[in-house]
Amino acid sequence: MRLVIRNDCDEVSVWIAHYVKERINQYKPTEARPFVLGLPSGSSPLLIFKHLIEFYKAGEISFKHVVTFNMDEYIGIPKNHKESYYTYTNTIFFKHVDMQKKNINLLNGNASNLEAECRRYERKIIRVGGIELFLCGVGPDGHFAFNEPGSSLKSRTRVKTLAYESIVANSRFFSGDISKVPKAALTVGVATVMEAREVCIIITGAHKSVALAKCIEEGVNHMWAISAIQMHAKALIVCDEDATLELHVKTVKYFKSIEQVHQLLIGKTNLGLQGELLVPEVTISKSPHEKGHQLFIRHLLDSVSVEGYFTEDEEDHSPILKKRRR
Numbered sequence: 001m002r003l004v005i006r007n008d009c010d011e012v013s014v015w016i017a018h019y020v021k022e023r024i025n026q027y028k029p030t031e032a033r034p035f036v037l038g039l040p041s042g043s044s045p046l047l048i049f050k051h052l053i054e055f056y057k058a059g060e061i062s063f064k065h066v067v068t069f070n071m072d073e074y075i076g077i078p079k080n081h082k083e084s085y086y087t088y089t090n091t092i093f094f095k096h097v098d099m100q101k102k103n104i105n106l107l108n109g110n111a112s113n114l115e116a117e118c119r120r121y122e123r124k125i126i127r128v129g130g131i132e133l134f135l136c137g138v139g140p141d142g143h144f145a146f147n148e149p150g151s152s153l154k155s156r157t158r159v160k161t162l163a164y165e166s167i168v169a170n171s172r173f174f175s176g177d178i179s180k181v182p183k184a185a186l187t188v189g190v191a192t193v194m195e196a197r198e199v200c201i202i203i204t205g206a207h208k209s210v211a212l213a214k215c216i217e218e219g220v221n222h223m224w225a226i227s228a229i230q231m232h233a234k235a236l237i238v239c240d241e242d243a244t245l246e247l248h249v250k251t252v253k254y255f256k257s258i259e260q261v262h263q264l265l266i267g268k269t270n271l272g273l274q275g276e277l278l279v280p281e282v283t284i285s286k287s288p289h290e291k292g293h294q295l296f297i298r299h300l301l302d303s304v305s306v307e308g309y310f311t312e313d314e315e316d317h318s319p320i321l322k323k324r325r326r
C-alpha cells in the first residue's frame with residue numbers, strides 16, 4: 001500500500017488528477033483497448049474532475065477511449081434529478097470532455113428489475129476486461145460507494161439499504177432534508193472494487209481521520225469497509241494532513257519517509273504541484289533517529305542512480321519510471 005500525504009484537499013486533488021492523466025496517457029488507450037476507470041460520487045472527486053477537464057482543454061489528455069463505471073446510484077429518484085449520480089457526473093465531468101456516450105456506464109436506479117441490473121453491471125465490467133483504476137471516496141464511517149459498515153468483503157454489485165449516517169451525510173445535497181434523501185441505492189460491492197487492477201482512495205478532512213486510521217493501522221474489518229484495501233495488491237491512498245490526525249506520528253513519518261525516498265529515486269516527477277522536484281529538504285536534526293534518516297537521504301542525493309534501484313515489480317507500479325527510461 002502506498003500512502004501519499006499532501007497539505008490539503010487542493011493538493012490532494014492536483015496530485016490525483018496528474019496521476020490519472022499519467023496512467024491514462026501511459027496506457028495509450030485505443031478503441032480496441034480502452035482504459036477502464038471506476039469513478040466515485042460525492043464531493044471528494046470534484047476538484048480532480050476540474051483539473052482533468054483543464055488537462056483535456058490544454059490538449060494533454062483525451063477521454064475518447066476511456067470507459068467509465070460509476071460506483072453507485074440512488075434508487076428511486078429520476079435519472080435527471082439534480083442529485084442523481086448520473087446528473088452529477090455528467091454535469092461536473094462527462095459533458096466537458098470528449099467521453100463517448102457509449103463508454104459511460106452508470107447503474108440504473110429505476111430499473112424494473114434491480115437485481116438483474118446489478119448482474120448486468122458486473123457482466124459489463126468483465127466484458128470490457130475489468131477496471132484498470134478505481135478512484136474511491138470514503139465516508140467518515142469507512143464506507144466507500146455504498147458499502148456501509150458490515151458490508152460483506154465479498155460483496156458484489158447489489159441493492160443496499162443506506163445507513164442512517166449516510167442518509168444524514170447526504171442530506172446536505174437535499175437541502176438538509178433527511179426525508180428527501182433516498183433510503184436505498186445500487187452500489188458496486190467491496191469485491192467489485194477490490195478486483196480493479198489498481199485502487200486509488202481519496203481521503204481528506206479531519207472528519208475522515210478515524211476512517212483512515214482504521215483503514216491503515218488496524219486489521220481488515222467489515223465494520224470499516226475501506227480496510228479491505230489492505231488485501232489489494234496495488235493500493236494507493238492519497239490524503240491530506242487533516243485526515244492523518246488519528247494516525248500514530250510514527251505511521252505518518254514512516255509513509256512520508258518512504259515517499260521522500262521514492263521521489264528521490266525517480267527524480268523529477270510530474271506529480272509535484274508545479275512539476276517541481278519533490279526532494280525533501282535536508283536538515284540535520286538533533287534526534288539520532290532523524291539524523292540517521294536525514295544522512296541517508298543526503299547519501300541518496302549524492303549517490304543516487306535511478307537505474308538499478310527498482311525491481312521489475314516496483315517498476316510496474318511506477319508509470320513515471322517507465323517513461324524516464326524510454
Ligand SMILES: N[C@@H]1[C@@H](O)[C@H](O)[C@@H](COP(=O)(O)O)O[C@@H]1O
Nearest residue numbers: 040041042043044137138139145
Ligand atoms: N455514496 C457516496 C460515495 O460514493 C462517496 O464516495 C462517499 C464520500 O462522499 P464525499 O466525497 O462527499 O465525502 O459517500 C457517499 O455516500
